[in-house]
């Protein structure tokens with residue numbers, strides 16, 4: 345199929361779901377030796393949301409997905425494909441199926457996609473392929489993570505950074521191009537910089553055979569190297585995406601980057617010579633929610649009227665893998 349035969353794709357709605365429970369920096373000071381004075385200036389984080397143990401990632405992701413479908417004025421039966429971007433699925437065989445079932449999106453094929461904090465960008469890019477080729481017409485991309493379940497709550501270097509949340513977008517094939525360009529990258533040589541491993545522990549099965557049994561490890565990271573990676577690579581991937589899209593940075597109304605750290609956003613904005621006010625920032629309220637952080641930032645701007653239908657946006661994710669990537673799009677349903 346030639347590129348001229350590809351169907352235009354639009355991002356027509358966004359919605360989020362976050363747990364009610366708020367954990368502030370001051371409260372974290374009762375858990376580990378830390379303080380708001382240490383955390384906020386270094387990260388931009390004031391508080392994060394925590395999912396209680398009796399609720400699941402599926403609950404959170406389904407709530408975001410259901411609302412995104414409603415905001416797109418659609419019925420779950422209109423959805424052809426559901427992609428769940430997550431690194432913290434409750435079901436290691438994949439949680440997208442459970443979400444599809446609860447939503448009643450019976451016609452949709454559903455699967456998980458794991459690309460850490462780049463998961464939202466990779467999932468939108470993946471869903472778009474099905475729509476551009478004409479295979480499907482409408483996709484639901486949900487990005488959800490519950491990192492509170494994966495951190496070592498006695499390790500102040502990591503536990504202060506992360507929180508729980510979900511965000512979802514509906515993509516639709518249309519007449520006018522919403523999605524304008526993308527650039528996706530991976531570098532597995534950096535896979536040890538950020539990890540959330542299943543380590544195989546030996547278990548003696550018979551006298552002569554040992555098997556490995558998975559044991560979940562906590563999140564581990566080399567914060568300084570991740571900072572250098574993000575500030576080096578993300579501006580380049582943003583520039584390439586803008587170039588593919590025929591855009592210049594000064595034309596973009598809103599930049600929606602993974603919400604890891606305010607200092608990373610400040611440095612990237614400075615490198616691109618873009619006022620940092622055009623970079624959405626919600627990490628003060630939610631911390632780092634991995635895959636969910638971009639749709640949380642996007643929804644914040646859309647709900648406050650900062651990004652309106654037809655305006656130009658760029659989203660960029662970066663994180664474990666290493667993975668990083670960006671998409672440029674004109675926001676909203678453009679054919680109405």
Ligand code: ACO
Pocket residue numbers: 377378379382383386387461500501502504505538565566567568570571603604605607608632634662663664
């Ligand atoms: N409270 C108080 N002190 C702390 C805390 C804390 N929460 N965390 C670390 N410290 C102390 C350490 O113990 C250490 O003290 P020591 O020198 O006496 O041993 C000192 O602060 C420096 O510790 P580092 O781990 O080296 O902290 P660093 O200066 O690198 O700052 C930070 C940590 C803010 C995370 C930084 O590495 C950073 O900005 N990284 C960017 C990447 C990032 O944000 N990653 C998040 C997830 S990755 C992703 O989403 C892609």
